[in-house]
Amino acid sequence: DVKVTQSSRYLVKRTGEKVFLECVQDMDHENMFWYRQDPGLGLRLIYFSYDVKMKEKGDIPEGYSVSREKKERFSLILESASTNQTSMYLCASSPILGGRQPQHFGDGTRLSIL
Amino acid sequence: KNEVEQSPQNLTAQEGEFITINCSYSVGISALHWLQQHPGGGIVSLFMLSSGKKKHGRLIATINIQEKHSSLHITASHPRDSAVYICAVGYYGGSQGNLIFGKGTKLSVKP
Numbered sequence: 001d002v003k004v005t006q007s008s009r010y011l012v013k014r015t016g017e018k019v020f021l022e023c024v025q026d027m028d029h030e031n032m033f034w035y036r037q038d039p040g041l042g043l044r045l046i047y048f049s050y051d052v053k054m055k056e057k058g059d060i061p062e063g064y065s066v067s068r069e070k071k072e073r074f075s076l077i078l079e080s081a082s083t084n085q086t087s088m089y090l091c092a093s094s095p096i097l098g099g100r101q102p103q104h105f106g107d108g109t110r111l112s113i114l
Numbered sequence: 115k116n117e118v119e120q121s122p123q124n125l126t127a128q129e130g131e132f133i134t135i136n137c138s139y140s141v142g143i144s145a146l147h148w149l150q151q152h153p154g155g156g157i158v159s160l161f162m163l164s165s166g167k168k169k170h171g172r173l174i175a176t177i178n179i180q181e182k183h184s185s186l187h188i189t190a191s192h193p194r195d196s197a198v199y200i201c202a203v204g205y206y207g208g209s210q211g212n213l214i215f216g217k218g219t220k221l222s223v224k225p
Contacts, residue, residue, distance in 0.1 A: 040217065042217040043202075044215075094212075099212045100204055104159070105158070108155075
């Protein structure tokens with residue numbers, strides 16, 4: 001079974017801090033994704049990566065950056081956390097782009113910025 | 115832009131009832147996905163389909179490509195089916211990556 005592991009289930013940080021969210025997958029998938037999920041808005045794509053060191057912006061990349069130095073690991077970085085980045089963050093991986101295979105999701109990180 | 119609309123947004127049912135959740139989309143797709151998210155939990159994939167019908171236990175998913183519409187049915191619903199059900203469509207390219215998500219249907223099944 002595919003396992004996508006996010007480093008924290010719950011995280012509390014202060015405004016202005018640099019925040020790192022880590023995601024690791026164990027199935028050698030080429031593609032990895034970071035989403036945020038907010039009530040009434042559903043899942044929105046922040047960034048995705050289709051190969052090591054390769055990335056593409058999603059719908060809402062402002063205030064975020066990503067890093068993919070190894071195939072199995074995809075990190076989301078909040079450069080200077082703000083209260084409007086309080087949200088649930090979900091990582092996913094998939095072997096193929098284009099939605100032709102299911103994405104496998106982690107359990108999510110509920111991030112609160114105070 | 116490909117939009118994905120789900121209905122209803124919220125649904126309350128009594129245990130044992132037959133449940134239908136609907137999903138419609140606006141342009142051509144590679145596949146349609148139904149996902150389930152339990153409270154506080156991650157998201158799991160229930161079905162991926164590009165035509166016809168699939169069944170897994172008490173869950174049935176259908177898709178009509180011509181009408182750009184899909185339904186998720188739950189037969190003999192149970193309180194453990196309480197979750198958010200999300201429809202997503204796959205497509206190629208664009209800044210949205212490769213899945214566009216509906217806003218979800220929150221299902222609550224009462225004993």
